[in-house]
Amino acid sequence: MSRTIIVSNRLPTKVLRTDDSLTFQASEGGLATGLGSIYQQAGNVWVGWPGLFVEDATEEGYVREQLRQDSMEPVFLTEAEIRDYYEGFSNSTLWPTFHYFPQYATYEPAHWAAYVAVNEKFCQAVLALAGPDDTIWVHDYQLLLLPAMLRAARPRATIGFFLHIPFPSYELIRVLPWARELVAGVLGADLIGFHTFGFMRHFLSSVSHLLGFTAHNGRLEAGQRTVLVDTFPMGIDYDRYAEAAASESARQHEASYRQVLGDIRVILSIDRLDYSKGIAERLRAFEQLLVRHPEWRGQVSLIMVVVPSRDQVAQYAVLKEEIDELVGRINAAYRTMRWTPIHYFYRSFPLDELASLYRLAEVGLVTPMRDGMNLVAKEFVATKANDHGVLILSERAGAARELSDALIINPTDLDQLTAALHEALVMPANEQARRMRAMRRLVRQYDVFAWTDLFMSRLAYAKQEQLSLDTDMLSPDLTTQLLRDYHAAPTRLLLLDYDGTLSPFHNDPQQAGPDEEMLLLLRALTEVPQNRVVIISGRDRATLEGWLGHLPVDFICEHGVWLRPAGEDWQLFQALNNDWKDEIRTILDLYVARTAGSFIEEKDFSLVWHFRRADAELGDMRARELMNHLTFITANADLQVMEGNKVIEIKTAGINKGTAAARWMATYPADFLLAIGDDRTDEDTFRVMPPEAYTIKVGPAPRSLARYHVDSPTEVRQLLREMLM
Numbered sequence: 001m002s003r004t005i006i007v008s009n010r011l012p013t014k015v016l017r018t019d020d021s022l023t024f025q026a027s028e029g030g031l032a033t034g035l036g037s038i039y040q041q042a043g044n045v046w047v048g049w050p051g052l053f054v055e056d057a058t059e060e061g062y063v064r065e066q067l068r069q070d071s072m073e074p075v076f077l078t079e080a081e082i083r084d085y086y087e088g089f090s091n092s093t094l095w096p097t098f099h100y101f102p103q104y105a106t107y108e109p110a111h112w113a114a115y116v117a118v119n120e121k122f123c124q125a126v127l128a129l130a131g132p133d134d135t136i137w138v139h140d141y142q143l144l145l146l147p148a149m150l151r152a153a154r155p156r157a158t159i160g161f162f163l164h165i166p167f168p169s170y171e172l173i174r175v176l177p178w179a180r181e182l183v184a185g186v187l188g189a190d191l192i193g194f195h196t197f198g199f200m201r202h203f204l205s206s207v208s209h210l211l212g213f214t215a216h217n218g219r220l221e222a223g224q225r226t227v228l229v230d231t232f233p234m235g236i237d238y239d240r241y242a243e244a245a246a247s248e249s250a251r252q253h254e255a256s257y258r259q260v261l262g263d264i265r266v267i268l269s270i271d272r273l274d275y276s277k278g279i280a281e282r283l284r285a286f287e288q289l290l291v292r293h294p295e296w297r298g299q300v301s302l303i304m305v306v307v308p309s310r311d312q313v314a315q316y317a318v319l320k321e322e323i324d325e326l327v328g329r330i331n332a333a334y335r336t337m338r339w340t341p342i343h344y345f346y347r348s349f350p351l352d353e354l355a356s357l358y359r360l361a362e363v364g365l366v367t368p369m370r371d372g373m374n375l376v377a378k379e380f381v382a383t384k385a386n387d388h389g390v391l392i393l394s395e396r397a398g399a400a401r402e403l404s405d406a407l408i409i410n411p412t413d414l415d416q417l418t419a420a421l422h423e424a425l426v427m428p429a430n431e432q433a434r435r436m437r438a439m440r441r442l443v444r445q446y447d448v449f450a451w452t453d454l455f456m457s458r459l460a461y462a463k464q465e466q467l468s469l470d471t472d473m474l475s476p477d478l479t480t481q482l483l484r485d486y487h488a489a490p491t492r493l494l495l496l497d498y499d500g501t502l503s504p505f506h507n508d509p510q511q512a513g514p515d516e517e518m519l520l521l522l523r524a525l526t527e528v529p530q531n532r533v534v535i536i537s538g539r540d541r542a543t544l545e546g547w548l549g550h551l552p553v554d555f556i557c558e559h560g561v562w563l564r565p566a567g568e569d570w571q572l573f574q575a576l577n578n579d580w581k582d583e584i585r586t587i588l589d590l591y592v593a594r595t596a597g598s599f600i601e602e603k604d605f606s607l608v609w610h611f612r613r614a615d616a617e618l619g620d621m622r623a624r625e626l627m628n629h630l631t632f633i634t635a636n637a638d639l640q641v642m643e644g645n646k647v648i649e650i651k652t653a654g655i656n657k658g659t660a661a662a663r664w665m666a667t668y669p670a671d672f673l674l675a676i677g678d679d680r681t682d683e684d685t686f687r688v689m690p691p692e693a694y695t696i697k698v699g700p701a702p703r704s705l706a707r708y709h710v711d712s713p714t715e716v717r718q719l720l721r722e723m724l725m
């Protein structure tokens with residue numbers, strides 16, 4: 001049976017050492033609480049760190065055994081690994097960078113080395129567990145390299161990746177000396193998920209800048225593979241929180257708190273201690289509320305739960321002091337014998353007590369500077385069965401994309417935050433109910449189970465698509481077969497594309513002329529009497545004639561417009577007119593003016609807009625725009641618009657490499673047929689070839705009509721050399 005292997009840095013259970021014994025306790029933090037509800041289904045297993053340094057093999061065996069009973073597989077980490085990989089690279093480099101606090105980031109090569117090593121350790125743990133049909137779902141920033149590591153070991157594995165924290169703008173990620181490796185690591189997955197479209201957009205932009213891969217509609221052509229990228233806002237286990245809040249135990253806790261508080265109204269704040277959460281700013285806003293609206297003194301208290309987190313990381317320790325100091329100062333300044341402004345707890349609470357706090361609170365105050373999602377906001381909503389209560393939510397939490405009925409605030413705007421607190425406290429009941437009802441419906445519908453289902457079904461789809469369009473790599477065995485057929489054939493037709501096939505791409509197309517090796521190879525191939533060698537290219541005839549005209553090869557130029565069998569004169573595929581050129585050239589001129597680095601190439605019967613030298617993203621955006629523009633204009637003209645590798649070409653309809661290749665096969669029938677090409681326009685050639693022909697796609701994107709693919713022109717030349725041996 002196939003199952004899902006969940007992999008994350010932290011297991012949903014953490015093991016604590018108290019005096020002489022070990023205790024097993026639920027982990028805090030959104031990832032563990034969110035996914036904690038689902039991993040035990042259907043034989044799934046969760047791989048991660050149990051939060052404990054084991055003392056010896058016996059203890060390790062014991063913990064492993066205990067966790068296995070709950071479908072967890074521990075990855076034990078040493079103190080040095082936790083220092084350098086977890087506190088170091090994960091939480092002192094990646095976390096601050098991804099949350100837009102680059103001033104807190106450190107860049108330590110030793111931390112990077114540990115990060116690589118621990119990702120490798122996780123990889124080994126997963127490989128030891130995963131069968132070929134299992135689905136592997138990797139979570140979060142601590143394991144960015146893991147998808148590619150797994151892919152290298154298991155090329156056909158089904159791998160999903162989800163990032164729980166923001167993905168920042170390229171301008172932040174580019175600062176990291178390891179930016180390329182990190183992004184490439186994630187691309188080992190078949191599907192990559194983010195909480196919001198904003199994070200996804202930043203990721204795609206970084207991939208394009210760092211690795212040169214572009215995406216259309218969330219489909220990223222990444223080297224040999226297609227990777228799907230999409231947004232999946234994570235939900236909570238709604239029923240679990242709603243039930244916990246309705247439980248007898250939560251009611252009792254609430255009643256006992258109420259007894260102590262009297263009729264004081266409660267604002268609630270819950271987070272891990274983290275500078276991304278805006279805790280200090282929240283305290284200042286509460287203080288300002290007491291200053292600007294003294295009527296709330298003695299009436300309203302802030303209950304603030306701060307869960308200890310990453311306390312070995314310097315910035316967290318600094319923040320702890322700041323919060324302690326602020327709370328102390330505010331309480332000292334305003335408290336009375338019967339009223340405490342801030343009830344501050346620096347520890348974690350079990351679910352039933354947490355639920356009673358949610359019940360107690362009229363206002364949920366969630367004000368992170370940056371947050372991937374923020375599940376506390378959703379939990380607060382889930383517990384409000386009576387639709388009474390107001391959520392104040394930072395516009396920079398992922399949750400704000402969904403919970404638009406909250407009071408949405410900018411957490412750096414202290415005045416706005418203060419005003420929102422006041423507004424929440426005076427909001428009429430019917431308005432509270434209207435907002436809360438809408439939010440509750442959403443949180444209930446898109447719960448963590450819906451989230452998992454959406455991700456998993458999309459992952460299955462990604463995999464299926466990947467497999468169905470897979471073109472086989474031209475393996476040594478297949479090469480042997482090809483050579484055998486070639487040598488056995490009395491006549492052979494070899495259709496060779498030029499750019500990207502015989503010759504690697506060059507920034508200036510006019511610099512991509514043949515080198516000595518290519519000329520010798522082509523000459524040698526034509527000297528074999530059984531061979532007919534055809535250069536089938538999109539290029540203009542003058543250029544190709546200048547480069548290769550002295551060789552006895554056939555030419556098919558301008559995508560089939562101009563033809564020249566070896567030793568004969570140039571001829572047109574059919575009579576053509578050029579009346580359309582002026583109008584289209586005017587449009588292309590506009591795109592050249594608006595896209596620095598792009599230019600127009602004019603051929604006898606076509607016009608080409610090149611954007612290889614433009615900024616990758618801008619070029620891509622303009623290309624979309626131009627395609628739309630041209631589709632509209634060429635609809636009634638007898639023209640076709642073709643997208644190639646960083647080019648858009650406009651020419652007379654009905655002629656392409658395929659029509660020309662078909663004419664060649666009819667005119668010069670051969671027993672052995674070979675077509676090699678790298679571009680979308682070469683797909684026209686592949687399409688007309690009979691099934692027994694050898695068709696080979698060159699370069700990254702493996703989705704092709706060709707039967708086989710090779711990596712680059714280097715392999716093409718190698719193959720041609722072998723044909724001569």
Ligand SMILES: O=P(O)(O)OC[C@H]1O[C@H](O[C@H]2O[C@H](CO)[C@@H](O)[C@H](O)[C@H]2O)[C@H](O)[C@@H](O)[C@@H]1O
Nearest residue numbers: 010029030031140164165234371372373374375
């Ligand atoms: O494992 P820790 O270092 O103790 O940190 C706890 C977790 O914090 C982060 O949670 C994130 O995931 C939530 C669910 O998607 C999301 O709501 C929140 O905005 C994120 O910050 C972190 O991403 C996890 O890996 C940690 O385990």
Ligand SMILES: O=c1ccn([C@@H]2O[C@H](COP(=O)(O)OP(=O)(O)O)[C@@H](O)[C@H]2O)c(=O)[nH]1
Nearest residue numbers: 028029030031033272307348349374375376
């Ligand atoms: O005493 C506590 C306080 C909080 N939480 C949980 O910790 C999670 C915090 O997740 P969130 O997405 O809000 O932020 P993160 O800590 O993941 O950045 C929520 O599910 C809370 O219910 C908890 O288990 N015990």
Ligand SMILES: [Mg+2]
Nearest residue numbers: 497499500679
């Ligand atoms: Mg080409």
